[in-house]
Amino acid sequence: MSTTLTPVLTKQWDDPRSWTLETYRRGGGYQALAKALGSDPAALIEEVKNSGLRGRGGAGFPTGMKWSFLPKPDGGPRYLVVNADESEPGTCKDIPLMMAAPHTLVEGVAITSYAIGCHHAFIYLRGEVVHVYRRLMNAVQEAYDAGLLGKDIQGTGFDLDITVHAGAGAYECGEETALLDSLEGRRGQPRLKPPFPAVEGLYARPTVVNNVESIASVPSIIAQGADWFSSMGTEKSKGYGIFSLSGHVTRPGQYEAPLGITLRELLDMAGGIRDGHELKFWTPGGSSTPIFTSEHLDVPLDFDSVAAAGSMLGTRALQMFDETTSVVHAVARWIDFYAHESCGKCTPCREGTYWMKQIMTRLEHGKGTAEDIDTLLDVCDNIFGRSFCALGDAATAPVTSGIEHFREEFELGTHTPWWEAFPPANSALFPVTQKEAASV
Structure with missing residues (x-):
């Protein structure tokens, strides 16, 4: 696979009045x-x-x-x-x-x-x-x-x-x-x-x-x-697409490339992970897709290859997270979103995302129990494939994949808050007050 970009949709984006x-x-x-x-x-x-x-x-x-x-x-x-x-x-x-x-x-x-x-x-x-x-x-x-x-x-x-x-x-x-x-x-x-x-x-x-x-x-x-x-792309995933790189990457942005390109190639063009750090985990298609780790850098980013590796290409929203990021904290934020956005029409999604949010908040603040991780997986089993639309399935993806790849961090949540395990670099941006932590 060549690392040459294919500016088709994006070919005029740099024009001073590209929208006219x-x-x-x-x-x-x-x-x-x-x-x-x-x-x-x-x-x-x-x-x-x-x-x-x-x-x-x-x-x-x-x-x-x-x-x-x-x-x-x-x-x-x-x-x-x-x-x-x-x-x-x-x-x-x-x-x-x-x-x-x-x-x-x-x-x-x-x-x-x-x-x-x-x-x-x-x-x-x-x-x-x-x-x-x-x-x-x-x-x-x-x-x-x-x-x-x-x-x-x-x-x-x-x-x-x-x-x-x-x-x-x-x-x-x-x-x-x-x-x-x-x-x-x-x-x-x-x-x-x-x-x-x-x-x-x-x-x-x-x-x-x-x-x-x-x-x-x-x-x-x-x-x-x-x-x-x-002529572009792979045998079963033809053409080009816009890959959105965000997070802990040197040059975040939109990279239009043939389907089948790898994250390693995209990172080379984007200047790699931010200086002094290394990739820990990433999403191939947004928060609703099971997370990948640095072991998946060479997975071709096409529909079938990503699925075979255990995730989904989705919308090609490649979010990069380095070693300073708590997986539990990141997943908890995503679950907050899905619990808030559930329309409430069906019971598995409405109730399941609510309870996942409660458990994730406990683990995030170091107040989880030994049973919480298994309970999370059980809730996910009762949501996946049983909700009215794909929102329920999407909410389970970061949880199940997070536990699969980083179970030890979830276990850490039974006694250590995420901010102690992964201290924020800038205390001025500290996201949790002591009052909020005590209220959990």
Whole structure:
């Protein structure tokens, strides 16, 4: 695997006004849309299927195949919904993509909509990122003004409207059916499946739900061909992707590279772990994926290789932690998040994350018991595979993998607070007061 980066989605990010239509068109923007509008929609779906593009939102389901699940047209509307509710701790690829190059997404929405027969598409954005919302709205308006959206696009007879919707900031709305309920004005909670969104999605009509990066990858596939896209990556994980390096790394940021690259290669490009320290553990795909250690530096970062090694590629949110970090403290913070964000619809997740939080807090403060670790694993067993959506499963991942790789640190939590085992370098940033510690 070469360490050469593949700037496709990120190629214009360094331009002083990368977000404008003028800049995007200067780099060849919307040429793929013109090509698509002169093609047969079925051929476009086939091209995306042949490219091997797999969903970039975490699950890795083949994108073109997902489009082909829509039933035959019946005269009624069908919808495209872009999941831009990026909310997972450590995940930060879609937000900078929409901030730096929103027209990449807009063009992808237009091509995808034409391919599936959609005339009204929605982009569901996380509500807190107001600056991104404004930039995306501006890009959509620029596209309307240029005749790239609206009625009779480019004289082809194809009509398309795009609605940018700001959500209310619930992590649960990253689950596609909860997102659809929220978009319809209801509380964002997962639906019982089947029926799946492809059959009964938004407003009970056939709907495709795709991640931002998945849709933003479509223009380059249409412009340069499926063979070009599939020439990168691995046999079962084609193409390129944005890898987000954060934490204890010298040069954190977004690295767009072929799938199958290793963390060792990415760290070489990022200057390695911060000076004077060494890697202890890391997440290959955000906080919802089982953690890896320094022993996994050479695992190819593609869907199948990461799964074979015991984790998930997820959103390629690579969070780096060096030897100064307490695993128990880090996992406890993640569990706090999942307990807070559980929608409460199903008992395993609602009750399980609550009790995991109680136990993790005790272990974090050195007040755990010898039975707590086994109880944690038992709670995880009762959540995994039994919750209504993947949030429950996600909450168990850092706990079970943390205990698997660093059980001795969890055992330390029966008598030693994390801040004594791993003293903070700066006491001014000490996160736990004596009053808080005494209240546990």
